[in-house]
Amino acid sequence: MPYDRKLLALPLALTACAALAGCGGSAESATQAPRTAGAERTGAPSGAQANAQATGPGSGAIPAGPPRKVLPLAGRTLVIDPGHNPGNFRHTAEINKKVNIGTNRKECDTTGTSTNAGYTEAAFTLDVSHRLRDLLAAQGAKVVLVHDADRAFGPCIDERARIGNAAKADAVVSVHADGSAVGNRGFHVILPARVQEGGADTTKIVGPSRSLGEKLVARFGRATGTHPANYIGSGTGLDVRKDLGGLNLSTVPKVFIECGNMRDPKDAKLLTEAAWRQKAAQGIADGIGAYLKG
Known part of the structure; x- marks a missing residue:
């Protein structure tokens, strides 16, 4: 009562080997090697690869964690x-x-x-x-x-x-x-x-x-x-x-x-x-x- 809450990054050497038909395989096997991502075709790492490389051992970067949940009454x-x-x-x-x-x-x-x-x-x-x-x-x-x-x-x-x-x-x-x-x-x-x-x-x-x-x-x-x-x-x-x-x-x-x-x-x-x-x-x-x- 009142009283008043990695993608594993394919080694760049693989691309070079394919071009030269070398690295211990035949020219045919080299040229038939799968080519997956456009970035691999140019020898540049894909986005996933770049991220893996940037946050890998020795990179000094801290991998991003899951987004922090904002509580509904935070700041109130x-x-x-x-x-x-x-x-x-x-x-x-x-x-x-x-x-x-x-x-x-x-x-x-x-x-x-x-x-x-x-x-x-x-x-x-x-x-x-x-x-x-x-x-x-x-x-x-x-x-x-x-x-x-x-x-x-x-x-x-x-x-x-x-x-x-x-x-x-x-x-x-x-x-x-x-x-x-x-x-x-x-x-x-x-x-x-x-x-x-x-x-x-x-x-x-x-x-x-x-x-x-x-x-x-x-x-x-x-x-x-x-x-x-x-x-x-x-x-x-x-x-x-x-x-x-x-x-x-x-x-x-x-x-x-x-x-x-x-x-x-x-x-x-x-x-x-x-x-x-x-x-x-x-x-x-x-x-x-x-x-x-x-």
Whole structure:
């Protein structure tokens, strides 16, 4: 829930021998010697022969290897923002301090939600983020994690936005799971609203963020076999909000994805399965890839 990836080169002597009908053979056998390539007829090496000679022992040249495969996300920088932090619940005073989100002030962070059995949103988001990082890195992307549970709490929502901005990310995805009522099922992607107020200006990122969100909805549903939320977004899987500091303060394309509802037993069953979380990570990776292809 938001709070805010050689030809053997025929010796030249053979040609000379044929012309002189010598070299130990009869004139007839010499003149009937096969004449294969035009280059051999003139005494000049063929292209294949020249290459073999140029790269042979003692030539000093290094044979050309197979062409290097270009990975699809090479040169791209992607930021993954795992929602919340497993340590937040031990630092309620710190995360309750308010920070500037451009339009107003809001709490630094929250603890997030959990399933009825106690599986926390923070644990879920970190697991999916690790899987997503590996998928994106395997495609050549530079991947930045906003945090890796390597700090006691947070980071605060304003700092999360700054990390993506500083990385000059091609895209930022904040990973979450919702905490809605039983019966509310499915995933949705939260897009930034057009905001120009105080320190917030989302004018330049509204369009590309929507494109990113639309690609995520399509690819996430395909990879996980789940549907857009039945309780928000009118079945589109998209929700636009202006109250999230992580979006308001972003200067690069950014969205939040709510992968499912942890408070619904059927969704919770999926969210707690490692195999499904891998599908979720794959769906997000596919969505990002589709967005970057344009």
